[in-house]
Amino acid sequence: MTLPRILGGAAAIALSIGILTQMPASAESIVRAPAPAVNPASPAKTETALFAGGCFWGVQGVYQHVKGVTSAVSGYTGGTASAANYDSVSTGGTGHTEAVKVTFDPAQVSYGQLLQIYFSVVADPTQLNAQGPDRGPQYRSALFPTNARQLQTAKAYLGQLSQAKLWKRPIVTKVERAQGFFPAERYHQDYLTRHPNAPYIRINDMPKVAGLKSLYPGLYREKPVLVRAS
Template structure:
């Protein structure tokens, strides 16, 4: 079941804190094994040296609502967009991507100011708090290749640094299991429908958001306080 299938009408979390709320949270966040919890991972040994201020990164790590919501609070980000990467323009819709047959992953395009934050730091945030990179073709109860952990490098240098960082984390045994994140260069990004943009900001009491995605944003604030900015950058604020 996908994140959007759980959207429904926005309503207060009348069962939050109760037994039903606890069960709902457990059901959403557990697959066949407990997910890795957010934690501060090592800084990448190697990083991209960008020659121009504005650069683009594209990451996929489960439901794009949460991934976008996290990076909207990171200092140095110029714009974010939820969307699809890995497939073709013809299949870049939610309805088709949800089938798991399009090669698309729910992804987020991030334009960042390289004078304020580096690609390596974005990778550190992505692997530390945005998702569990050891879950193959799933995140919690979101199952399918559309929820895979993937990096879509925009330059050869990004691809090299991403590969090096994954090797670094595996060598350090940063997770209990091996990282399964794929590196997929040469794949275009397509923006998702307006409904999916800024979803965490517009739907804070939606149960899936409150129990699954918002805790990741809270983890960013706790684990990376120097990167945190209180006001999320909305797509309507985007300059990129």
């Protein structure tokens, strides 16, 4: 699998013509978002939530370093099972988005804190159908709550952030209904951990992990939780 084919879309084009280093995804989007004002406690021992914020390599890589997260799996949501593969999703016409399924212990990290991390370091919520060098609806910024508490928290937090005006442009992140989740191909899992010096990862995603460590040291863990054995 060649890098241009793996990256897909605008990222592949940028890499092939040598300008990827001029298009960092996260330089403007790392901000310390306020804690959610609405964040009801969960009685569950474990919960799952879906987050979409551009290429799933970076989204997964950040959440794998969050204390209380027991699993973070890259995959696809929003379309059919038959089209849930990288080549099809990369066309932008399947209805899927690249997403990460995060399983976590609410006693250690709340859904609200995961949202705070998302808006602080994971995604730029002002980019419509894009993140950094990647373009298309499969890279849209979206939240997929999996229960009523998460839905309440996500909607309230979007309203709170809109009022806070942390970004120069309007927030376009949407709250969408959680649908089927299909794990991505094996080579996509733990990509950030396995390829920290790859140009795309080094430029676009490692600053997000560094931002997590800097902004939320109490929630950061050095050793990531991985999908596959190294």
